[in-house]
Amino acid sequence: MAARKARDFAAASAFLVPPALWIGVLFILPMATMALLSFWKVVDYNIVAEWTLANYERLIRPLYLGIFWRTIKLALIVTFISMIIGYPVAYFLARKTKRFRLTLLVLVILPLWTSYLVRTYAWMLILGTNGAINQTLQALGLTHEPVAWLLYSDFAVTLALVHIYVPFFILPLYAVLEKLDPRLLEAAKDLGGGRWRTFLHVTLPLSLPGIATGCLFVFIPSMGAFVTPELLGGARSIMIGSVVAQQFGVSFDYPLGSAMSLAILAIILVFATLFLRAGKPAGAA
Amino acid sequence: MMETLDLNLLLPAGMSRRQALRALAAAAGAGALPAAAFAQERTLNYFTWSSWAEKPFIEQAEAKVKLDLKPTFYSSSDEMMAKLRGGGTKLYDMIVPVQNYVHIAARANLLEPLDPAKMTHRKDLFPEFRDDPRWSLNGKLYGVPFVWGANAMAYNRKVTGDIDSMDALFDPKFKGRIALRDEPEDSLGLAALKLGIKEPYKMDEKALQEVKKLLISQKPLLRAYWKNIADVQNMLASGEVVVAWTMLAVIEPLKKAGIDAGWVWPKEGAIGWSEAVSAVRGTKKLAAVEEYANFTLSPEHGEMMARYLGYAPSSKAAVDRLEPELVTSLGIDPKAVNRLTFKDIPLDRSRWNDIWNEVKAA
Incomplete structure (x- = not known):
């Protein structure tokens, strides 16, 4: 009996050690390093282990608070638009297709096969003053001057981020909608619920967990985005991700960068809690 | 080491390194000089901007100073700093910093000082670059700019x-x-x-x-x-x-x-801006790095660089080799340095x- 218990324990450990190592080395260790760094400082391009709160003081100055606020706003807008676009797509895929479902799903995933960077650069070709959209508009005589705000603007950043992250909204929602018990929908119909009522009172509440997960999957990377705003953003499109990258690059201020990263993490945790709470299926405690 | 350097300088032009090695090995008596160790000694791991490792640069180093440059690239000074700090000092023998990073890198203990006596081409440079204080710290020389x-x-x-x-x-x-x-x-x-x-x-x-x-x-x-x-x-x-x-x-x-x-x-x-070849802290091939750093100051290197890439050599002797029209069209008027x-x-x-x-x- 005891021997068997020991064997079970050994077997369990064998399975648990790799993931524990994985999480420890690749997640907890870097996080702890960052937390530590955020209380240190840089002198003459050397990181000095002297305790200070200066990095957090710098963080709460209007300058960086402003950039945090801008970033949160933009990430929320990207999340909202992804939801508006992603929901109907996921719904259609899960409930209205049969024969082409697999093909359509592959089409949703397909953009993820090309590099993030390539897709960002592609938008430059589309949105530029001599880009596809402006040339079409001018050829149609709709504008005489090229529309400048298409590229190097918040518009361009939002558009590209939605394009890049919308599959991450669609997929988890699709998974939820696809598993939706058809008997519930039939019951709603039997009880005289029209299409809209069934949707509003049955489908939508039941798909809330999918919406919440999708929102999270879009909001988190948007909060940290830095390549897209740097490439497509204009003179005003600064986001906190770029400022963090700057601290780990040109500015060589790892402590400030670490403090900022932890602040981003805290913001994400707050929003994650909000999303998940809002996403609790109706009726669940 | 010095002996092999002298032998290299005496090699007839156009002789490939392989041929040279073979000749050398024959001369020294087969087995007396392990060819592999010799080649190793002449191979430099070169952490640099992509421009300085384009074909003509690699070929010139091989042909003129018998050095085999193995380049790895960075595209910004911070990338250079970050990678050197992250263990790069064990990987690379030399780098090409920009002048405003020299003191930073030297203070962060990433650079090895160079022997000024080995920089024999220094005398041919425009005075502005001969003794640029940005390239020295505490009396130690960390590079002599070859380009600006x-x-x-x-x-x-x-x-x-x-x-x-x-x-x-x-x-x-x-x-x-x-x-x-x-x-x-x-x-x-x-x-x-x-x-x-x-x-x-x-x-x-x-x-x-x-x-x-x-x-x-x-x-x-x-x-x-x-x-x-x-x-x-x-x-x-x-x-x-x-x-x-x-x-x-x-x-x-x-x-x-x-x-x-x-x-x-x-x-x-x-x-x-100016850039120079600097030795990475702890390199085992300091003499070869110094040799290449000195070569980058030579008229032939400067001329090739100006013709091929359009960058301004710090060497007056190199600029003297260029046609005046070329100097003007490249915008490398050394009088404008001030x-x-x-x-x-x-x-x-x-x-x-x-x-x-x-x-x-x-």
Whole structure:
């Protein structure tokens, strides 16, 4: 009996050690390093282990608070638009297709096969003053001057981020909608619920967990985005991700960068809690 | 070591390294000199900008000084710093820093000092580069610049006409078609020059605030702040931007793309840079690194670089080999060196970064 218990324990450990190592080395260790760094400082391009709160003081100055606020706003807008676009797509895929479902799903995933960077650069070709959209508009005589705000603007950043992250909204929602018990929908119909009522009172509440997960999957990377705003953003499109990258690059201020990263993490945790709470299926405690 | 160096210099031109090694091995008696160890000694792991490892550079090093350069690239000074700190000192023998990173890297214990006596070509340099204090620290020499240049203005002549002043960067005529660099030292530096501040990198808070005001007032005219040299080149090539603060490297590709690209050091001043071969801390091949560092100062290396890449050699002997028209067309007038403000480490770097972020967030 005891021997068997020991064997079970050994077997369990064998399975648990790799993931524990994985999480420890690749997640907890870097996080702890960052937390530590955020209380240190840089002198003459050397990181000095002297305790200070200066990095957090710098963080709460209007300058960086402003950039945090801008970033949160933009990430929320990207999340909202992804939801508006992603929901109907996921719904259609899960409930209205049969024969082409697999093909359509592959089409949703397909953009993820090309590099993030390539897709960002592609938008430059589309949105530029001599880009596809402006040339079409001018050829149609709709504008005489090229529309400048298409590229190097918040518009361009939002558009590209939605394009890049919308599959991450669609997929988890699709998974939820696809598993939706058809008997519930039939019951709603039997009880005289029209299409809209069934949707509003049955489908939508039941798909809330999918919406919440999708929102999270879009909001988190948007909060940290830095390549897209740097490439497509204009003179005003600064986001906190770029400022963090700057601290780990040109500015060589790892402590400030670490403090900022932890602040981003805290913001994400707050929003994650909000999303998940809002996403609790109706009726669940 | 020295013996083998001398032997190399005596080798007939056109003899390949392999042939040389074979001849050498025969001369020394088979087995007396392990060929592999010898080749190893002449192989340098070269952490550098891609320009300095283009084919002609590698070939010249092999042909003239019998050195086998194995390049790895970085595309920004911070990348160089980050990788050196992250264990790169064990991987590389030499690097090519920009002058404002030399003191930083030396203080961070990433560089090995060079023996000034080995830099025999130093005497041929323009005086400005012979004893540049930015390349020494505490009496130790960390490099002698072989190349120099300026960050200045590129423009699309068809749209802007000829330009000689920074005013073009602040001209409402070019609204939405102007780009600056997303880097505090460059952009705050040029704005300071525009305001007539003599030593931008020693600015006090009051001057910094004026610079900030000027840059914020310019923002409605800007298309973007560029981060990567390829991006500003694209902006100029596609016509998104007609005047930009950038580097000389964009000009040739733009001309090849059919753009009438102009390049000017505005009369208000330009931001200078110089680069040199430096030895990485702990390299076991310091003598070979010094040999190559010295070779980069030679007239033949300078001439090849100017002809092939259009960069200005610090060697007067190299510039003397170029036709006057070429010197003018490349914009490498050495007499103009005193018009440059060489990029330095600002007094308060984190303050500069905050000011720059304030400009960008405004």
